[in-house]
Amino acid sequence: MDKDNKTITISKHLYELLERKIQQDKFDSVDNYVEHLLLQLLQVEGSEDLDPEEEEKIKQRLEKLGYL
Amino acid sequence: MARPHGGQLVDQVLSNNQLNRIKEEIKELKPIPIDYETFIELENIAIGTFSPLEGYMIQQEVDSVLDTGRLTNDLAWTIPITFAVDKEQANLLEKGNQFALSYQGEVVALLDLEDKFIPDKKHWVKAVFNTTDEKHPGVKRIYKRKEVLLGGTINLLKRPKVPFPENRLTPKETRVLFKVKGWKTIVGFQTRNAPHIGHEYVQKAALTFVDGIFINPVIGKKKPGDFKDEVILESYNALINHYYLRERSVLVTLLTEMRYAGPKEAIFHSIMRKNYGCTHFIIGRDHAGVGNYYPPFAAQDIFDDYPDIGIVPLFFRSFSHCTKCGSVVNEKICPHSSEHHINFSGTKIRKMLIEGKHPPKELMRPEVADIILQYENPFVE
Ligand SMILES: [Zn+2]
Numbered sequence: 481m482d483k484d485n486k487t488i489t490i491s492k493h494l495y496e497l498l499e500r501k502i503q504q505d506k507f508d509s510v511d512n513y514v515e516h517l518l519l520q521l522l523q524v525e526g527s528e529d530l531d532p533e534e535e536e537k538i539k540q541r542l543e544k545l546g547y548l
Numbered sequence: 549m550a551r552p553h554g555g556q557l558v559d560q561v562l563s564n565n566q567l568n569r570i571k572e573e574i575k576e577l578k579p580i581p582i583d584y585e586t587f588i589e590l591e592n593i594a595i596g597t598f599s600p601l602e603g604y605m606i607q608q609e610v611d612s613v614l615d616t617g618r619l620t621n622d623l624a625w626t627i628p629i630t631f632a633v634d635k636e637q638a639n640l641l642e643k644g645n646q647f648a649l650s651y652q653g654e655v656v657a658l659l660d661l662e663d664k665f666i667p668d669k670k671h672w673v674k675a676v677f678n679t680t681d682e683k684h685p686g687v688k689r690i691y692k693r694k695e696v697l698l699g700g701t702i703n704l705l706k707r708p709k710v711p712f713p714e715n716r717l718t719p720k721e722t723r724v725l726f727k728v729k730g731w732k733t734i735v736g737f738q739t740r741n742a743p744h745i746g747h748e749y750v751q752k753a754a755l756t757f758v759d760g761i762f763i764n765p766v767i768g769k770k771k772p773g774d775f776k777d778e779v780i781l782e783s784y785n786a787l788i789n790h791y792y793l794r795e796r797s798v799l800v801t802l803l804t805e806m807r808y809a810g811p812k813e814a815i816f817h818s819i820m821r822k823n824y825g826c827t828h829f830i831i832g833r834d835h836a837g838v839g840n841y842y843p844p845f846a847a848q849d850i851f852d853d854y855p856d857i858g859i860v861p862l863f864f865r866s867f868s869h870c871t872k873c874g875s876v877v878n879e880k881i882c883p884h885s886s887e888h889h890i891n892f893s894g895t896k897i898r899k900m901l902i903e904g905k906h907p908p909k910e911l912m913r914p915e916v917a918d919i920i921l922q923y924e925n926p927f928v929e
Contacts, residue, residue, distance in 0.1 A: 507856065512622060516856040530724065538724040545714050547725055547798065 554600030594704035606663035606699030638696035663699035733758035736821030746892035810842035811850035
């Protein structure tokens with residue numbers, strides 16, 4: 481379950497703010513905290529990557545079972 | 549909707565095309581027989597209920613979960629997911645090979661064997677259940693389990709036959725369902741019971757602030773005295789038909805083993821519901837507890853250690869019917885003393901039901917009680 485990590489750059493000021501914040505929030509590194517924040521942000525958009533054909537099949541099953 | 553745990557929904561179910569391509573190779577593989585419970589958990593891995601797991605944990609992963617409550621990549625995870633075989637069987641299996649997992653003589657999945665190890669059971673139960681007491685049902689199960697664990701990626705060839713198939717949806721399916729319904733926020737509710745008014749209150753209090761509720765009873769292997777699966781499903785259907793908005797509520801079963809691991813299982817339960825797409829999850833008093841092994845709110849306090857879990861836990865403490873308020877209340881909203889409170893005691897309600905009596909309507913909806921009372925014995929023997 482290895483992560484393929486990539487590096488991104490942020491300003492020193494922002495980094496220090498995050499550093500201060502993780503002490504209150506019990507995150508053990510700024511990296512983890514930023515990853516958490518980004519995941520939270522992405523899930524608001526909630527876009528899923530199903531192929532349309534499969535999604536259509538699922539909708540049909542859900543309709544048949546009375547869920548839709 | 550919540551992103552799956554780890555970011556991506558696992559899908560280890562082989563397509564028909566993939567199956568056809570490997571049909572002949574499969575016949576050459578050495579089979580490992582599995583029982584029904586294993587088959588069900590295999591399916592949970594394959595359909596992504598346990599995302600990001602793509603198979604059974606290897607030793608390094610198990611150790612990390614036991615010692616830190618996290619996977620080796622630091623993602624929250626509290627219950628090891630493993631596959632046990634006996635020593636004789638394990639001796640015949642060599643690491644680095646692929647094996648066919650067979651149920652009742654039929655190959656249903658493939659296992660790429662990456663690791664073979666014997667865990668320290670005492671250390672295991674202490675870490676997961678916070679006790680080594682053999683009377684604890686989860687501990688007992690681990691002690692009785694076969695010795696050797698096999699770790700590695702799995703692929704599912706065939707889905708198991710399940711009870712109430714119309715109520716079994718995969719995380720992929722619930723995600724489409726929520727999307728079509730336009731639900732952005734969804735609260736999950738875990739249960740092993742027929743619903744009383746207290747459950748309804750908690751669900752509706754949570755639903756008030758989100759788009760939909762995902763009622764997700766655990767069915768399958770039970771303890772004697774638990775409600776039978778059909779009673780749980782039928783009584784929830786009655787409750788939803790009479791007292792919920794159909795367009796705001798979904799009833800789907802979860803087939804998985806109850807571990808009775810209290811706080812550790814509360815985290816595990818949350819992760820599974822996150823994979824189904826829930827953004828919120830209800831945690832009540834003594835969630836997934838048994839006997840007096842866990843302090844009543846340990847399953848809530850543990851979330852302090854998991855601010856990164858990616859699903860919002862909703863904590864409910866006490867609730868009861870207050871005769872003065874004339875409604876269900878909790879400790880934050882009712883000023884009256886306990887003499888005015890009727891508690892939702894499972895034991896008391898159960899006693900009335902066994903005697904064939906309708907519990908008072910302050911405790912249980914008559915339509916729900918009607919369903920339960922249709923059964924000569926609504927409880928597992
Ligand atoms: Zn009151």
